[in-house]
Amino acid sequence: xxxxxxxxREGSSGLGRLKRLDWxxxxxxxxxxxxxxIFAVTLSSKGFLNPDNLLNIVRQTSTxxxxxxxxxxxxxxxxxxxxxxxTAGLASVTAAVAISSWGTVPGILVxxxxxxxxxxxxxxxxxxxxxxxxxxxxxxxxxxxxxxxxATGAVPQNIVDPTFTNxxxxxxxxxxxxxxVWTLVAVGLGHVVLRxxxxxxxxxxTGGNTRAALFSGVNTKRVVFAVLVLSGALxxxxxxxxxxxxxxxxxxxxxxxxxxVIAAVILGGTSxxxxxxxxxxxxxxxxxxxxxxxxxxxxxLDSSQQQIASGAIIILAVAITRSSR
Amino acid sequence: xxxxxxxxxxxSVEAEVASRSPTAVAMRRISMxxxxxxxxxxxDFDVRWGxxxxxxxxxxxxxxxxxKILEGVYRPDSGEILVEGKPVSxxxxxxxxxxxxxxxxxxxxxxxxxxxxxxxxxxxERKTRLGLLDDRAAVETTSRIFExxxxxLDPRAEIGALPAGYWQITEIAxxxxxxxxxxxxxxxxxxxxKDETQALFDQLRVLRAAGIAIVYISHRMAEIYDIADRxxxxxxxxxxxxxxxxxxxxxxxxxxxxxxxxxxxxRRVNPQTxxxxxxxxxxxxxxxxxxxxxxxxxxxxxEIRAGEIVGLAGLMGSGRSELVRAVFGIDKVTAxxxxxxxxxxxxxxxxxxxxxxxxxxxxxxxxxxxxxxHTVEANTRLPTIAAGWHGWLATNVGxxxxxxxxxxxxxxxxxxxxxVGLLSGGNQQKVVIGKWLLTEPEVFMxxxxxxxxxxxxxxxxxxxxxxxxxxGKAVLVISSELQELLEISDxxxxxxxxxxxxxxxxxxxESEEALHRALQGV
Numbered sequence: 001x002x003x004x005x006x007x008x009r010e011g012s013s014g015l016g017r018l019k020r021l022d023w024x025x026x027x028x029x030x031x032x033x034x035x036x037x038i039f040a041v042t043l044s045s046k047g048f049l050n051p052d053n054l055l056n057i058v059r060q061t062s063t064x065x066x067x068x069x070x071x072x073x074x075x076x077x078x079x080x081x082x083x084x085x086x087t088a089g090l091a092s093v094t095a096a097v098a099i100s101s102w103g104t105v106p107g108i109l110v111x112x113x114x115x116x117x118x119x120x121x122x123x124x125x126x127x128x129x130x131x132x133x134x135x136x137x138x139x140x141x142x143x144x145x146x147x148x149x150x151a152t153g154a155v156p157q158n159i160v161d162p163t164f165t166n167x168x169x170x171x172x173x174x175x176x177x178x179x180x181v182w183t184l185v186a187v188g189l190g191h192v193v194l195r196x197x198x199x200x201x202x203x204x205x206t207g208g209n210t211r212a213a214l215f216s217g218v219n220t221k222r223v224v225f226a227v228l229v230l231s232g233a234l235x236x237x238x239x240x241x242x243x244x245x246x247x248x249x250x251x252x253x254x255x256x257x258x259x260x261v262i263a264a265v266i267l268g269g270t271s272x273x274x275x276x277x278x279x280x281x282x283x284x285x286x287x288x289x290x291x292x293x294x295x296x297x298x299x300x301l302d303s304s305q306q307q308i309a310s311g312a313i314i315i316l317a318v319a320i321t322r323s324s325r
Numbered sequence: 326x327x328x329x330x331x332x333x334x335x336x337s338v339e340a341e342v343a344s345r346s347p348t349a350v351a352m353r354r355i356s357m358x359x360x361x362x363x364x365x366x367x368x369d370f371d372v373r374w375g376x377x378x379x380x381x382x383x384x385x386x387x388x389x390x391x392x393k394i395l396e397g398v399y400r401p402d403s404g405e406i407l408v409e410g411k412p413v414s415x416x417x418x419x420x421x422x423x424x425x426x427x428x429x430x431x432x433x434x435x436x437x438x439x440x441x442x443x444x445x446x447x448x449x450e451r452k453t454r455l456g457l458l459d460d461r462a463a464v465e466t467t468s469r470i471f472e473x474x475x476x477x478l479d480p481r482a483e484i485g486a487l488p489a490g491y492w493q494i495t496e497i498a499x500x501x502x503x504x505x506x507x508x509x510x511x512x513x514x515x516x517x518x519k520d521e522t523q524a525l526f527d528q529l530r531v532l533r534a535a536g537i538a539i540v541y542i543s544h545r546m547a548e549i550y551d552i553a554d555r556x557x558x559x560x561x562x563x564x565x566x567x568x569x570x571x572x573x574x575x576x577x578x579x580x581x582x583x584x585x586x587x588x589x590x591x592r593r594v595n596p597q598t599x600x601x602x603x604x605x606x607x608x609x610x611x612x613x614x615x616x617x618x619x620x621x622x623x624x625x626x627x628e629i630r631a632g633e634i635v636g637l638a639g640l641m642g643s644g645r646s647e648l649v650r651a652v653f654g655i656d657k658v659t660a661x662x663x664x665x666x667x668x669x670x671x672x673x674x675x676x677x678x679x680x681x682x683x684x685x686x687x688x689x690x691x692x693x694x695x696x697x698x699h700t701v702e703a704n705t706r707l708p709t710i711a712a713g714w715h716g717w718l719a720t721n722v723g724x725x726x727x728x729x730x731x732x733x734x735x736x737x738x739x740x741x742x743x744x745v746g747l748l749s750g751g752n753q754q755k756v757v758i759g760k761w762l763l764t765e766p767e768v769f770m771x772x773x774x775x776x777x778x779x780x781x782x783x784x785x786x787x788x789x790x791x792x793x794x795x796x797g798k799a800v801l802v803i804s805s806e807l808q809e810l811l812e813i814s815d816x817x818x819x820x821x822x823x824x825x826x827x828x829x830x831x832x833x834x835e836s837e838e839a840l841h842r843a844l845q846g847v
Contacts, residue, residue: 196718198710205707208696215655215693216760217679217711275698 028269028281031317032288039295046298053294055177059245061290062169062179063088063238064257068264068282069190070231075265076194077227078207078274079126079133083140084235084261087118088254090148091239095164096157096249104163108240115236116229118144123225133228141258148251156250159243168244182241183283186234190279203227207274263314264289289314346410349374349507349538350395350426355404357390364390365401368564370557372507372538377529379541379549382559383582383779385749388542391559392509395540396428397421408507427505429496429513437485442467444484445499470498475531490521494528508532509540512777514548519640519805526552544777546575547808558582583780607631608667610799611652611683611768616661618651623823625661629768629799634790636814637803638840644823645803646688649770653685654678665767676712682767684708686757686774688803690750694757697746701738702727704745705760730759735785751782758786762793769793770801775809787813807840819843 039048047053067084074081095111102110118140125136159165169179194200205213206223214220235254243249266272267288268281292313296306351371357364365387372378382388393399395406397415405412408424415421418428435444442463443450451462467480476494484492493513500508510529514522529539529552543549549556550570557567558581565581566573609628616625621644629635639645650656652663654672662669663681670681678685687693695704705727710718727741734755738748745756754774761769769790775783790813794800804810810817817840819827827843 198713198715198718201703201707201710201718204699205696205703208698209692211693212696213707213711215653215675215685215687216707217676218707219674219676219712275696 027320028267028284028288028317031320032284032291035288035291035295039291039298043295043298048295048298051175053298055180057287057290057294058183059169059177059179060294061286062177062183063241063254064260064264064289065183065283065286066186066238066241067231067235067257067261068268068286069186069279070227070234071261071265072190072194072268072270072277072279072282073203073227074133074231075262075270075272076207076274076277077203077224078210079224079227080137080262081119081122081133081228081231081235082137082258083118083122083144084231084238085254085257086141086143086145086148087115087232087235088239088242088257089251090118090144091115091236092243092249092253093148093152093157093251094249095240095243096159097152099159099161099164100157104161107161107164108167111240111243112233112236115232115234115239117232118235119229119232120225122232123228126228127221127225133224137228145251145255152249152251154251156248156252159247159249164240165244165247169241170244170247179241179245182237186237187279187283194277194279199223199226204275204277207271207277209275260286260289267314267317288317347373348410349376349408351407351410352391352395353405353407355391355394355401355406357394357399357401363562365394365562368404368559368562370564370567372540374506374538375533375536376554377533377539377541377552379543379553379556380559381543381549381556381578381582383781385779386559386582387562388559389511390562392428392511392540392542395421395426395509397426422503422505425504425506427500427503427508429493429500429508429510435484435492435495438483440481440483441478441487441491441495441498442480444495445470445480445502447499449503466502467498470501473535474498474501474528476528488521490517490524493517493521493525497528497532506536507538507540509542511542512544513541514543514545522548522805544779544783545806546578547806549578550575560584579780608664610666611801612662612664612667613652614662614664616648616651616663617659618647618656618823619659620651620656621647621823622651622656625820625824627818627825629801631797631799632794633815634794634800634802634813636810636817637801637820638807638810638817638843639820639826643820643826645820646772647823648820649685649772649801649803652678653683653770679708679711679764679766684761684764684766684769686754686761686769686771688772688776690754690757695745695753698744700742701731701736701745701748701756702741704756705730705741705763708760708764726763730756730763733762734759734789749779749782751778751785754778754786755782758789762789766798768799768801770803772803773805774802775804775806783809811840817843 067088071081071084091111091114094114095107098110099107122133122136122140125131126133166178169182171178173181194203202213202218202223205216205218206220210220239253242253264285265282267285268278268283270277270282289310292310293306296309297303301309349372353369355368355370356366368387368391370380370391380388380392390399394401395415397417397420400416406415407413413424415424436447439447442460445467446463451459451466453459464480471478471480474494474497476498478491478494484495497508513525517525533539541549541553553570555567555569556573556578558565558578560582607630609630611627611629613625613627616622625644625648637645637648647656651658652672654674654677658672663672664670665681665683670677672678672681675685691697696707702723706723724741730736731738731741736748736752736755736759738752745753748756758774771790774786790800790802802810802813815831817829818825819829829840829843
């Protein structure tokens with residue numbers, strides 16, 4: 001079994017690699033560029049291309065992007081996590097309380113631990129008890145938000161800790177917003193783990209065909225547990241990014257984000273049925289949603305009209321990628 | 326309240342058939358190309374009323390294309406189709422159905438949560454005067470069809486709760502309820518056990534006696550000689566020969582199907598031509614003692630030595646699949662020991678089994694063997710990276726491994742980056758076998774490895790197993806095709822009630838009949 005005489009793989013050159021790229025991914029990328037160009041032309045007089053405005057879009061979408069990285073793994077494994085938004089809210093509250101009681105580092109650890117704990121509870125019920133993830137995380141959506149509200153008497157918890165707030169999203173590094181760095185780190189790591197590690201392969205195999213993965217020796221329950229913990233942990237990070245940016249932890253933080261996160265992931269080419277997933281696509285999807293919201297408001301649509309328009313565009317975008325398969 | 330059947334099946338099959346010409350459907354000089362590639366060339370094919378006509382050929386010979394034309398899915402470039410001597414134009418599946426032509430699907434098209442009756446009348450429901458569903462009329466209509474078919478099956482039973490054998494019967498009933506008189510069955514026994522196959526054949530004999538014309542596609546020779554009246558062999562898009570079963574012996578059928586390649590390849594199958602590398606002193610590679618499982622294994626003993634291919638035979642429910650599932654850690658083992666190369670191993674899940682040096686090619690490659698949407702490369706590599714820390718996965722390593730496997734097993738694919746679901750059944754099965762060979766197992770277990778695949782792929786797989794065993798490893802093969810088991814096994818173990826009941830050595834299994842007798846315990 002030591003023979004290595006293998007014909008060179010076709011298309012390993014840059015051009016071949018480009019040709020092999022999933023065209024659906026290109027489509028979402030083209031859509032992103034298309035929308036960007038349309039806004040750039042029609043809204044140039046309203047400051048769309050102003051660097052401050054563009055960086056603002058990045059800031060607004062960063063928490064969604066970070067949670068979307070976790071969601072790519074969850075949906076890639078053919079599961080769902082509806083609790084990410086309220087987990088972020090709970091983590092923002094626990095981090096805020098811990099910071100005022102014990103200081104910066106314990107606060108960060110508590111915020112992260114909150115996300116991991118919520119993910120662990122989700123994972124336990126899904127893999128050990130056997131409750132479908134849709135129901136487990138739907139229940140957890142309410143539990144996490146309720147817990148955050150109860151623990152604080154529904155009062156937002158102020159954070160007066162410049163180290164924390166600067167680290168988690170309030171500060172810029174030169175012209176680069178800290179939130180952009182967080183986004184790029186999360187997406188970069190997520191992409192490498194999904195595409196270039198055995199764990200990523202196991203996640204996609206579990207999502208693509210759980211039985212075949214099991215028969216091939218994959219511990220599919222451990223994989224499902226791991227992706228739910230990962231999603232919880234990243235929701236915890238996102239909650240702290242919210243807390244750092246707004247200098248406050250609140251049970252209302254992240255409310256409803258799960259829908260934006262799922263939309264970003266699906267727009268990015270991840271199959272809702274598992275087995276096919278893209279972290280970079282999810283980033284594009286998240287930025288596209290932010291771009292739409294921003295541009296439509298600059299166009300003069302009010303919030304209600306903007307919601308209708310961006311909802312319609314999301315459906316349209318997914319419809320195009322599906323129908324032309 | 327009186328039940329009114331709005332559209333009762335009033336006509337009797339026999340009465341309708343009596344007045345007809347002997348030929349049900351004739352296809353004349355059919356030619357068809359796909360993008361410049363000739364798929365069919367001047368093919369003549371006909372089926373008579375009250376006949377089972379077997380259509381044979383390797384994958385790619387043109388059987389499926391020809392039948393898709395008959396079902397109205399494809400339109401031929403030239404040629405004509407006559408139903409009862411009258412030229413017809415089949416532009417859609419609806420057209421074909423209107424002429425009484427129905428396909429009984431290979432991949433079942435039933436809804437598992439509905440009852441038998443609801444499935445039979447799906448899309449053709451019985452309604453009350455108020456336009457509501459009339460379940461009682463549906464049950465009555467279905468019962469009447471079953472009566473004609475001479476089937477004892479409760480129309481109110483839920484499909485999902487019935488064994489696979491009844492699904493095919495329900496499919497046939499569904500076709501008959503739509504007045505089908507010409508049935509096309511494509512590989513109908515692929516997922517059936519021997520008993521279920523016999524029940525299906527009894528059914529087909531009833532239909533044949535009632536005058537129904539049946540086209541029967543299968544890779545299993547024994548079945549064809551059991552059920553068919555005439556055989557047509559296709560090869561490379563042409564009709565090679567049509568003859569009655571009596572005048573077309575199996576050797577000739579196989580050589581016509583394979584063309585010139587037949588002689589050379591068939592001889593290689595024979596185990597007597599190679600000598601197993603037995604070392605009587607070494608401990609058996611696989612030793613099972615007093616195995617009990619939660620799923621029907623009751624005190625089973627089995628040994629396989631290095632260089633041996635052991636065939637596992639047994640009737641439905643004898644515990645063949647259950648044995649390999651228990652050994653591989655899928656079904657729970659409740660008592661007994663498993664040793665690999667003299668060392669006792671504890672197997673709680675497939676991961677433990679793989680680490681102990683076992684590999685299993687499962688019964689259903691599409692459900693248990695492959696992630697169909699993933700590439701050949703991803704599927705090939707999965708077992709080797711299913712556990713543990715592997716760091717950075719370099720893509721070229723995976724591609725090279727997959728490429729090596731593709732060349733070794735002669736997998737026909739344009740690239741290792743192609744989704745495995747796009748390959749033919751035989752090539753998919755080679756990928757399943759290849760992914761396990763890469764784990765370098767000591768003991769290779771295969772559950773129905775050649776079900777529903779063409780003869781070329783089958784011979785390739787058998788040869789691969791022989792080479793693997795000759796390398797000092799052990800192979801355990803389950804097959805319901807006794808002829809195949811006889812051809813590849815060094816020894817056959819017959820299971821009964823979850824125990825090893827008998828063992829046959831090569832001189833004892835000279836004929837399929839001997840094995841049949843052993844299976845029946847007489």
